[in-house]
Amino acid sequence: MKSYNLEAFKGIIIALYSSYDAEGNIDKEAARKLARHYASTGVKGLYVGGSSGEGMLQSVEERKQMLEAVIAEVGDELTIIAHVGAPSTRDSVELAVHAELVGAHAVSAVPAIYYRLSPDSVESHWQAIIDSTSLPFIIYHIPQTTGFQLSKSLLVKMAAQDKVIGVKISAESTFELQQFKAAGGNDFLVLNGPDEQYLAGRSIGADGGIGGTYGVMPELFLKVEQCYGQGDMAEAQKWQFIINDLIVELLSFPSLYGACKAILSLRGFETGQPRMPLLPIEASDQDRVKALNNRILDYILEAKG
Ligand SMILES: CC(=O)N[C@H](C=O)[C@@H](O)[C@H](O)[C@H](O)CO
Numbered sequence: 180m181k182s183y184n185l186e187a188f189k190g191i192i193i194a195l196y197s198s199y200d201a202e203g204n205i206d207k208e209a210a211r212k213l214a215r216h217y218a219s220t221g222v223k224g225l226y227v228g229g230s231s232g233e234g235m236l237q238s239v240e241e242r243k244q245m246l247e248a249v250i251a252e253v254g255d256e257l258t259i260i261a262h263v264g265a266p267s268t269r270d271s272v273e274l275a276v277h278a279e280l281v282g283a284h285a286v287s288a289v290p291a292i293y294y295r296l297s298p299d300s301v302e303s304h305w306q307a308i309i310d311s312t313s314l315p316f317i318i319y320h321i322p323q324t325t326g327f328q329l330s331k332s333l334l335v336k337m338a339a340q341d342k343v344i345g346v347k348i349s350a351e352s353t354f355e356l357q358q359f360k361a362a363g364g365n366d367f368l369v370l371n372g373p374d375e376q377y378l379a380g381r382s383i384g385a386d387g388g389i390g391g392t393y394g395v396m397p398e399l400f401l402k403v404e405q406c407y408g409q410g411d412m413a414e415a416q417k418w419q420f421i422i423n424d425l426i427v428e429l430l431s432f433p434s435l436y437g438a439c440k441a442i443l444s445l446r447g448f449e450t451g452q453p454r455m456p457l458l459p460i461e462a463s464d465q466d467r468v469k470a471l472n473n474r475i476l477d478y479i480l481e482a483k484g
C-alpha cells in the first residue's frame with residue numbers, strides 16, 4: 180500500500196494553460212482568476228506547467244510564479260500537481276524543491292528532453308527529482324513529444340517506490356495504458372492523457388485523466404465521468420463523441436492552445452497568446468472561434484441540465 184492518499188488524484192484534472200499579460204509575462208492575477216473559476220466546476224485538480232501549461236517554454240522563475248499563483252488561490256481546494264520536467268535534471272530538481280516548499284500535492288515530470296537518453300539516464304533523472312522532495316511523484320509519459328518509450332520494466336521498477344504513485348500516459352495506445360495499469364498494480368494510478376480517449380482509457384483501467392482540452396469544457400468531461408460512474412455507457416459514449424467533435428474543431432486552428440486561450444478570453448478569462456513557437460489565432464479565425472465557443476457553451480448547458 181502506498182502511504183499517500185491516491186483518492187486525491189482520481190478524477191478530472193485540468194492541464195492548466197498559463198496566463199500571460201499583453202507583454203507575454205506571467206500574469207499572476209489572471210492565473211488566480213482562472214484557477215478560482217475551475218475550482219467552482221467540480222474538477223479534482225490542476226496540473227500546472229505541463230504541455231498545455233507551456234512549462235517547457237518558460238524560465239524556471241516563470242514556472243515558479245505560475246505555480247505560486249495557483250496554489251495561493253486554490254491550493255486548499257484542489258489537488259495541485261506541479262510539472263517540473265525540464266531539459267536538465269538540475270532545473271527539474273530546483274522546481275521540485277520549490278513545488279514542495281509552496282505546497283504542491285505532487286510533482287510530475289517528463290523524461291529530460293532534447294538529448295536522446297538511455298533508460299538509465301531517464302531513471303537517474305527521475306530519481307534525482309523524486310529524492311529531492313517528500314512529495315509523491317507521477318511519471319509523465321508522452322513519447323510522441325519526448326521520443327522516450329517507457330518500458331514496462333522501468334515502470335515496474337519505478338512503481339516499486341512508495342513515492343511513485345502513478346503515470347500519466349499521453350500515448351494513444353489504450354492497450355499500453357492497460358498494460359501499465361496491470362504492471363503497476365491496483366495501488367498505482369494510471370491517468371489518461373489523450374482527451375479523445377477519456378472514456379476508452381477509463382474503461383480499460385485509467386483512474387482518471389489529465390487533459391488540456393478539459394480547460395475549455397471541464398463540465399463535459401465531468402459528465403462523461405458521471406455517466407460512466409452510473410454505469411450508463413451509452414450516455415457516457417454520447418458525451419465522449421460530442422467532446423471528440425469539439426476537439427477535432429479545436430485542432431483545426433493554427434494551434435490547439437491558441438484556440439483554447441481564445442475561447443477562455445471570450446468567457447472573460449484573459450490568458451494571453453500561446454508562447455512562440457506555438458502559433459496564435461489569427462484575426463481571420465475569430466468568427467470560427469466564437470461559433471465554436473457558442474457550441475461548447477450550449478453543450479455545457481445541456482450537460483448540466
Ligand atoms: C500532446 C498534448 O498536449 N496532450 C494532452 C495531454 O496529454 C492532451 O490533453 C491533448 O491536448 C488533447 O488530447 C487534444 O489532442
Ligand SMILES: CC(=O)C(=O)O
Binds near residue numbers: 347
Ligand atoms: C498533462 C497534460 O495533459 C498537459 O500538460 O497538457
